[in-house]
Amino acid sequence: xxxxxxxxxxxxxxxxxxxxxxxxxxxxxxxxxxxxxxxxxxxxxxxxxxxxxxxxxxxxxxxxxxxxxxxxxxxxxxxxxxxxxxxxxxxxxxxxxxxxxxxxxxxxxxxxxxxxxxxxxxxxxxxxxxxxxxxxxxxxxxxxxxxxxxxxxxxxxxxxxxxxxxxxxxxxxxxxxxxxxxxxxxxxxxxxxxxxxxxxxxxxxxxxxxxxxxxxxxxxxxxxxxxxxxxxxxxxxxxxxxxxxxxxxxxxxxxxxxxxxxxxxxxxxxxxxxxxxxxxxxxxxxxxxxxxxxxxxxxxx
Amino acid sequence: xxxxxxxxxxxxxxxxxxxxxxxxxxxxxxxxxxxxxxxxxxxxxxxxxxxxxxxxxxxxxxxxxxxxxxxxxxxxxxxxxxxxxxxxxxxxxxxxxxxxxxxxxxxxxxxxxxxxxxxxxxxxxxxxxxxxxxxxxxxxxxxxxxxxxxxxxxxxxxxxxxxxxxxxxxxxxxxxxxxxxxxxxxxxxxxxxxxxxxxxxxxxxxxxxxxxxxxxxxxxxxxxxxxxxxxxxxxxxxxxxxxxxxxxxxxxxxxxxxxxxxxxxxxxxxxxxxxxxxxxxxxxxxxxxxxxxxxxxxxxxxxxxxxxxxxxxxxxxxxxxxxxxxxxxxxxxxxxxxxxxxxxxxxxxxxxxxxxxxxxxxxxxxxxxxxxxxxxxxxxxxxxxxxxxxxxxxxxxxxxxxxxxxxxxxxxxxxxxxxxxxxxxxxxxxxxxxxxxxxxxxxxxxxxxxxxxxxxxxxxxxxxxxxxxxxxxxxxxxxxxxxxxxxxxxxxxxxxxxxxxxxxxxxxxxxxxxxxxxxxxxxxxxxxxxxxxxxxxxxxxxxxxxxxxxxxxxxxxxxxxxxxxxxxxxxxx
Numbered sequence: 001x002x003x004x005x006x007x008x009x010x011x012x013x014x015x016x017x018x019x020x021x022x023x024x025x026x027x028x029x030x031x032x033x034x035x036x037x038x039x040x041x042x043x044x045x046x047x048x049x050x051x052x053x054x055x056x057x058x059x060x061x062x063x064x065x066x067x068x069x070x071x072x073x074x075x076x077x078x079x080x081x082x083x084x085x086x087x088x089x090x091x092x093x094x095x096x097x098x099x100x101x102x103x104x105x106x107x108x109x110x111x112x113x114x115x116x117x118x119x120x121x122x123x124x125x126x127x128x129x130x131x132x133x134x135x136x137x138x139x140x141x142x143x144x145x146x147x148x149x150x151x152x153x154x155x156x157x158x159x160x161x162x163x164x165x166x167x168x169x170x171x172x173x174x175x176x177x178x179x180x181x182x183x184x185x186x187x188x189x190x191x192x193x194x195x196x197x198x199x200x201x202x203x204x205x206x207x208x209x210x211x212x213x214x215x216x217x218x219x220x221x222x223x224x225x226x227x228x229x230x231x232x233x234x235x236x237x238x239x240x241x242x243x244x245x246x247x248x249x250x251x252x253x254x255x256x257x258x259x260x261x262x263x264x265x266x267x268x269x270x271x272x273x274x275x276x277x278x279x280x281x282x283x284x285x286x287x288x289x290x291x292x293x294x295x296x297x298x299x300x301x
Numbered sequence: 302x303x304x305x306x307x308x309x310x311x312x313x314x315x316x317x318x319x320x321x322x323x324x325x326x327x328x329x330x331x332x333x334x335x336x337x338x339x340x341x342x343x344x345x346x347x348x349x350x351x352x353x354x355x356x357x358x359x360x361x362x363x364x365x366x367x368x369x370x371x372x373x374x375x376x377x378x379x380x381x382x383x384x385x386x387x388x389x390x391x392x393x394x395x396x397x398x399x400x401x402x403x404x405x406x407x408x409x410x411x412x413x414x415x416x417x418x419x420x421x422x423x424x425x426x427x428x429x430x431x432x433x434x435x436x437x438x439x440x441x442x443x444x445x446x447x448x449x450x451x452x453x454x455x456x457x458x459x460x461x462x463x464x465x466x467x468x469x470x471x472x473x474x475x476x477x478x479x480x481x482x483x484x485x486x487x488x489x490x491x492x493x494x495x496x497x498x499x500x501x502x503x504x505x506x507x508x509x510x511x512x513x514x515x516x517x518x519x520x521x522x523x524x525x526x527x528x529x530x531x532x533x534x535x536x537x538x539x540x541x542x543x544x545x546x547x548x549x550x551x552x553x554x555x556x557x558x559x560x561x562x563x564x565x566x567x568x569x570x571x572x573x574x575x576x577x578x579x580x581x582x583x584x585x586x587x588x589x590x591x592x593x594x595x596x597x598x599x600x601x602x603x604x605x606x607x608x609x610x611x612x613x614x615x616x617x618x619x620x621x622x623x624x625x626x627x628x629x630x631x632x633x634x635x636x637x638x639x640x641x642x643x644x645x646x647x648x649x650x651x652x653x654x655x656x657x658x659x660x661x662x663x664x665x666x667x668x669x670x671x672x673x674x675x676x677x678x679x680x681x682x683x684x685x686x687x688x689x690x691x692x693x694x695x696x697x698x699x700x701x702x703x704x705x706x707x708x709x710x711x712x713x714x715x716x717x718x719x720x721x722x723x724x725x726x727x728x729x730x731x732x733x734x735x736x737x738x739x740x741x742x743x744x745x746x747x748x749x750x751x752x753x754x755x756x757x758x759x760x761x762x763x764x765x766x767x768x769x770x771x772x773x774x775x776x777x778x779x780x781x782x783x784x785x786x787x788x789x790x791x792x793x794x795x796x797x798x799x800x801x802x803x804x805x806x807x808x809x810x811x812x813x814x815x816x817x818x819x820x821x822x823x824x825x826x827x828x829x830x831x832x833x834x835x836x837x838x839x840x841x842x843x844x845x846x847x848x849x850x851x852x853x854x855x856x857x858x859x860x861x862x863x864x865x866x867x868x869x870x871x872x873x874x
Contacts, residue, residue: 055560066561074355097574099584099591224329224332226332229325232328242337246336246337246340249343249344253340253344254347256344256348256351
């Protein structure tokens with residue numbers, strides 16, 4: 001196990017806004033906690049249903065005859081990511097097993113209703129979402145305990161570091177603007193999907209990238225633990241640029257390595273959007289600092 | 302010209318002067334290298350990984366999938382070997398080693414590691430990774446912490462820190478070497494088991510069977526017998542009803558017909574779907590209605606009506622499906638006179654051999670020709686596959702035990718047990734489990750152990766309860782056993798087979814009038830007067846006479862004649 005950890009600056013009085021951000025995320029998570037409708041969505045997303053969806057999507061795309069059997073499930077998965085198709089398929093005419101098609105249409109309507117009533121859909125960022133406010137609200141929502149914990153662990157480390165170095169105002173700006181950049185990354189680079197995006201990871205990527213660029217000469221302390229024997233645990237100080245292969249390259253690899261048909265549960269494009277913002281903003285601030293224009297930010301500390 | 306003196310011994314390395322790198326630092330350096338390089342490697346291989354992911358979901362057992370995985374592993378190894386070799390040649394360390402102040406040095410020559418030396422080291426290191434990193438364990442036992450890749454390339458990892466490692470304690474060395482020895486013995490033993498298993502599979506022709514089972518849109522076993530497109534579905538349905546092909550085959554044929562939009566065979570396809578969903582009444586009815594909606598004049602529509610109205614007798618058998626449905630009808634009505642004749646007619650068609658053979662054994666037994674039935678079974682036994690052997694073996698074993706339960710060695714039970722044991726009880730079915738347990742009880746032995754049913758019980762809690770009530774090894778009292786059987790017999794849900802066996806058990810063992818009332822209720826409600834129904838009827842009639850439930854016995858007779866159906870409360874009065 002190896003985790004970055006910042007020693008000595010984690011106190012509430014040193015970085016109150018960083019802690020407030022974490023508290024706000026936890027508060028929103030608790031308030032928006034709702035059981036996952038597995039029984040309703042799984043029935044629609046099982047293998048049998050995916051094959052059927054594949055047949056229908058093939059017809060919708062103007063295919064003739066029968067597609068390769070191997071491709072049916074993938075076509076079905078692609079259909080689930082095609083918002084236009086999924087929003088109007090029940091009104092379309094299809095050829096084939098009429099009984100199964102009727103049932104599929106009923107299931108589709110029920111599936112959509114289930115999704116639309118969920119808080120993640122209301123406050124999250126959907127691919128076809130036009131509401132500007134959802135670009136902010138999605139940053140404070142989380143899908144589950146593991147999602148929240150992993151994001152908050154990294155957030156507290158880097159938010160505290162940024163606040164301690166540059167002040168609370170800048171922290172809030174990077175968090176929110178990074179989240180908005182993440183939202184654009186999701187919409188521009190991402191693959192169309194019915195599932196809404198939620199989570200602070202876009203903002204978090206922006207914060208990490210910003211810190212790594214702005215404080216490039218700094219070393220980040222990492223705590224490692226292999227076993228409780230002496231020599232197998234302790235601190236190691238690594239340069240901030242190590243964060244890039246750790247985060248940026250792995251997100252890029254995951255983005256290029258994820259197939260359009262299957263998709264992924266992680267919005268790598270939001271990470272990339274946030275990270276690009278962090279890098280650019282970090283460089284701007286470095287230049288600004290170089291010419292002495294950043295002093296007012298420090299004064300807010 | 303100066304010639305080198307090759308007879309001269311190499312200078313002994315002065316390794317004792319060097320500071321040996323601690324194992325913990327080497328381990329951490331390795332983890333750091335993994336952390337740093339794995340995202341870069343993933344990025345380089347991202348397009349290949351994407352293709353692998355797609356293949357994994359579409360055809361995980363195809364050759365393409367394995368080739369893609371192989372190419373990715375090869376490319377990954379190539380990247381690791383070259384990168385590591387370059388880092389060691391130019392900086393004497395990988396990034397992870399640099400962070401932990403470790404250095405790879407040659408034991409002879411200058412302080413620099415030559416590229417071929419570094420390449421050899423990296424190549425062997427990668428091979429060790431492929432062997433699940435087990436060879437690395439040597440780092441714990443070697444005096445100078447030099448595993449295979451260090452020794453072969455004549456290098457050593459040292460630390461630049463003030464304090465070096467002292468090397469392992471002799472006891473530590475001994476312990477690690479012993480563990481490695483045990484591991485090697487374990488691997489050898491395991492490998493020999495695997496090789497034997499593969500050899501046995503090859504001998505049984507299982508690899509070929511797996512190949513043949515790979516189906517495309519159309520079912521291969523149907524194509525082999527029928528050229529005519531129109532009759533494909535009729536043939537597929539009939540063979541499905543006979544248990545000769547699985548649901549995958551039937552659905553493949555039906556789906557092909559439906560999605561191809563060939564109107565003339567769509568009615569057959571809907572009929573196939575209705576038969577496939579026969580245990581889901583709502584779905585089955587929808588498909589049956591759709592058959593006549595698609596084509597209201599024709600064989601499929603007639604058959605769907607016959608299926609919807611069970612009392613319609615199928616007299617005209619113009620299709621194989623009609624023949625099969627008629628056979629099922631005769632079996633349900635206990636009409637075994639015509640059943641044998643119909644089976645003989647069916648045997649003229651290819652693809653029904655196993656079904657016909659099994660049913661002839663059953664029909665002969667039911668007709669009271671026990672010896673002929675057993676003779677027929679031994680005649681076909683070796684030609685049956687394992688599942689058929691288990692099915693018919695369990696049936697005949699159960700029948701013999703029901704006829705006479707005692708310390709008798711029934712050939713059918715013996716053969717069943719041998720077939721099951723040969724396949725390590727992997728083909729255990731509900732019927733087989735009940736037969737084997739019943740035989741144990743009749744013979745009062747404890748062989749085979751109930752542990753062999755463990756996985757079957759896990760999937761089937763009802764069976765577990767049934768066997769618990771049947772087995773003398775169970776701690777339950779006789780009252781508790783009867784109660785469990787009652788619950789199983791009069792439950793509206795669950796396995797029909799277990800329900801019927803429990804009813805049969807109750808009709809033998811129960812003394813309660815209330816139980817007989819309920820048995821009557823079941824007999825009256827059940828319109829399938831098949832062999833098991835008749836057995837329960839006869840047994841309850843016998844027990845009723847013994848218990849002097851005269852009214853009950855009379856009512857049973859009336860029920861059989863079909864003239865009056867009394868309410869259950871009136872039966873034993």
